[in-house]
Amino acid sequence: MALDDSWFTEVCEECGSSFSLKVTEKLHEEVSDFQKIEIYETSKYGTLMVIDGFIMLSDRDNFLYHEMMTHPALFTHPSPKRVLVIGGGDCGTLKEVLKHSEVKQAQQVEIDERVTRLSEQYFPDLCSSNGDPRAELHFVDGIKWVKDAEPGRYDVIIVDSTDPIGPAEGLFNEAFYRDCHKALGNEGILVQQSESPLYHVKLINDMRNAMRNAGFDDVHTLDFPQPVYPSGWWSATLATKGGNLKSFREQAVRDKPFKTRYYNYAMHKAAMEETPLLAEALE
Amino acid sequence: MALDDSWFTEVCEECGSSFSLKVTEKLHEEVSDFQKIEIYETSKYGTLMVIDGFIMLSDRDNFLYHEMMTHPALFTHPSPKRVLVIGGGDCGTLKEVLKHSEVKQAQQVEIDERVTRLSEQYFPDLCSSNGDPRAELHFVDGIKWVKDAEPGRYDVIIVDSTDPIGPAEGLFNEAFYRDCHKALGNEGILVQQSESPLYHVKLINDMRNAMRNAGFDDVHTLDFPQPVYPSGWWSATLATKGGNLKSFREQAVRDKPFKTRYYNYAMHKAAMEETPLLAEALE
Numbered sequence: 324m325a326l327d328d329s330w331f332t333e334v335c336e337e338c339g340s341s342f343s344l345k346v347t348e349k350l351h352e353e354v355s356d357f358q359k360i361e362i363y364e365t366s367k368y369g370t371l372m373v374i375d376g377f378i379m380l381s382d383r384d385n386f387l388y389h390e391m392m393t394h395p396a397l398f399t400h401p402s403p404k405r406v407l408v409i410g411g412g413d414c415g416t417l418k419e420v421l422k423h424s425e426v427k428q429a430q431q432v433e434i435d436e437r438v439t440r441l442s443e444q445y446f447p448d449l450c451s452s453n454g455d456p457r458a459e460l461h462f463v464d465g466i467k468w469v470k471d472a473e474p475g476r477y478d479v480i481i482v483d484s485t486d487p488i489g490p491a492e493g494l495f496n497e498a499f500y501r502d503c504h505k506a507l508g509n510e511g512i513l514v515q516q517s518e519s520p521l522y523h524v525k526l527i528n529d530m531r532n533a534m535r536n537a538g539f540d541d542v543h544t545l546d547f548p549q550p551v552y553p554s555g556w557w558s559a560t561l562a563t564k565g566g567n568l569k570s571f572r573e574q575a576v577r578d579k580p581f582k583t584r585y586y587n588y589a590m591h592k593a594a595m596e597e598t599p600l601l602a603e604a605l606e
Numbered sequence: 607m608a609l610d611d612s613w614f615t616e617v618c619e620e621c622g623s624s625f626s627l628k629v630t631e632k633l634h635e636e637v638s639d640f641q642k643i644e645i646y647e648t649s650k651y652g653t654l655m656v657i658d659g660f661i662m663l664s665d666r667d668n669f670l671y672h673e674m675m676t677h678p679a680l681f682t683h684p685s686p687k688r689v690l691v692i693g694g695g696d697c698g699t700l701k702e703v704l705k706h707s708e709v710k711q712a713q714q715v716e717i718d719e720r721v722t723r724l725s726e727q728y729f730p731d732l733c734s735s736n737g738d739p740r741a742e743l744h745f746v747d748g749i750k751w752v753k754d755a756e757p758g759r760y761d762v763i764i765v766d767s768t769d770p771i772g773p774a775e776g777l778f779n780e781a782f783y784r785d786c787h788k789a790l791g792n793e794g795i796l797v798q799q800s801e802s803p804l805y806h807v808k809l810i811n812d813m814r815n816a817m818r819n820a821g822f823d824d825v826h827t828l829d830f831p832q833p834v835y836p837s838g839w840w841s842a843t844l845a846t847k848g849g850n851l852k853s854f855r856e857q858a859v860r861d862k863p864f865k866t867r868y869y870n871y872a873m874h875k876a877a878m879e880e881t882p883l884l885a886e887a888l889e
Binding site for chain 2: 334344
């Protein structure tokens with residue numbers, strides 16, 4: 324069955340799969356200094372943001388990604404006071420970070436201010452914590468930001484970027500990870516989205532090796548469902564500077580005063596053991 | 607971007623989403639006594655079976671579904687000797703069941719013999735245990751089979767069916783569950799595929815209520831990624847006749863002599879606690 328013009332389709336030729344969402348209206352389109360940004364209204368997924376033809380997020384399912392990019396890392400760090408988000412212009416990760424009362428300062432460094440301005444307009448819920456006094460929004464190059472950071476400045480760095488092509492390419496290599504390592508304090512944690520466990524095992528392996536070569540002591544990859552991304556199954560990779568990725572603040576998770584829709588205590592326990600498919604493929 | 611004829615697309619209008627696989631060849635098409643069955647070769651997902659326009663399984667990702675339909679139930683039952691699979695004509699569930707050395711007899715009751723014959727031809731790996739002396743393949747109506755079963759005949763019943771329309775409709779109601787309850791022994795477990803946790807919460811609730819009304823003492827829904835099914839996120843619902851779904855044979859899972867690619871001990875532990883999204887939506 325062919326899809327007519329009422330569908331937005333993201334084709335992944337090298338995956339041999341495509342995912343489509345039924346759209347009811349194109350709300351916005353612009354070419355920023357960095358990329359083409361489109362906003363759609365969909366029939367069942369709420370508002371949709373597309374960058375350079377790739378689906379970034381939808382109202383309906385972004386909670387999976389944002390929770391899993393944030394809470395495992397923040398509950399693993401013994402005391403996450405200073406958090407840096409690289410990318411993350413939709414502010415959904417920032418919002419999850421700010422749910423942690425231990426956090427004293429959360430900086431979001433997004434290269435493309437237009438992503439955030441459009442998110443404020445079209446995804447107001449994700450931006451609802453931007454006025455938190457602990458939040459700082461910067462619109463500059465995250466690679467340079469990390470390179471220039473004072474050593475030991477951060478407890479957690481979250482790399483919430485697009486795919487490793489275009490503006491985000493420089494966020495997936497050893498030089499960047501070395502700067503992250505320097506910018507993290509003792510027991511600091513780096514976490515980065517690491518694509519599909521079904522499609523991108525080589526990328527995940529390369530990322531993990533680059534993190535280790537950059538000085539990180541341990542790395543760990545966890546996976547979770549993500550309907551709008553290729554294969555509907557996604558991953559995040561954590562790296563630690565001298566800490567332990569195999570333990571977390573269990574009581575704090577059990578007692579967390581905020582609600583989550585996917586992440587919970589049992590999930591975190593399970594996520595500490597790599598899925599067999601990944602454990603076998605990873606070096 | 608429009609997809610050309612080289613893609614097989616399954617549209618889910620009521621979900622507002624579609625999933626497509628790039629196909630390189632149509633290997634077979636027939637209309638059996640029950641349904642239209644198509645077999646394709648895909649570019650990246652291996653062989654694909656489609657029934658009445660709905661993707662049933664691919665080589666690449668069927669392990670997720672088959673493992674999660676089988677191992678949580680079989681490791682929860684204290685001693686699963688006699689197992690019945692209703693549907694499951696591709697034989698992938700049967701193959702996982704037979705990995706359990708405790709199983710003395712595994713009956714597969716598939717209404718459409720053509721599904722199994724085509725699976726033997728196009729998915730030989732899934733059918734590789736069909737010659738196991740403990741396996742029995744029957745091609746009759748599973749609803750009648752269960753109704754006629756001797757009380758207490760089975761330890762585990764696995765309902766591995768298509769969606770609740772067409773031939774499988776009668777597998778999703780209280781009368782059928784009552785017959786399953788009667789056919790199960792003490793601590794017996796029923797497990798059924800229960801669609802997408804993102805799309806089908808009402809169906810899951812209806813199923814759980816019908817199971818409870820049919821006499822089951824406890825029900826539990828677990829979820830897992832499944833790229834080729836709508837939303838890429840799927841679920842299975844378990845029901846027990848007097849047993850406990852919140853414990854399992856932990857040492858047996860740790861010591862299991864066979865390999866899995868998704869299911870493991872940590873996963874099972876996590877799966878016993880419902881995902882918050884579901885826990886909130888379920889009655």
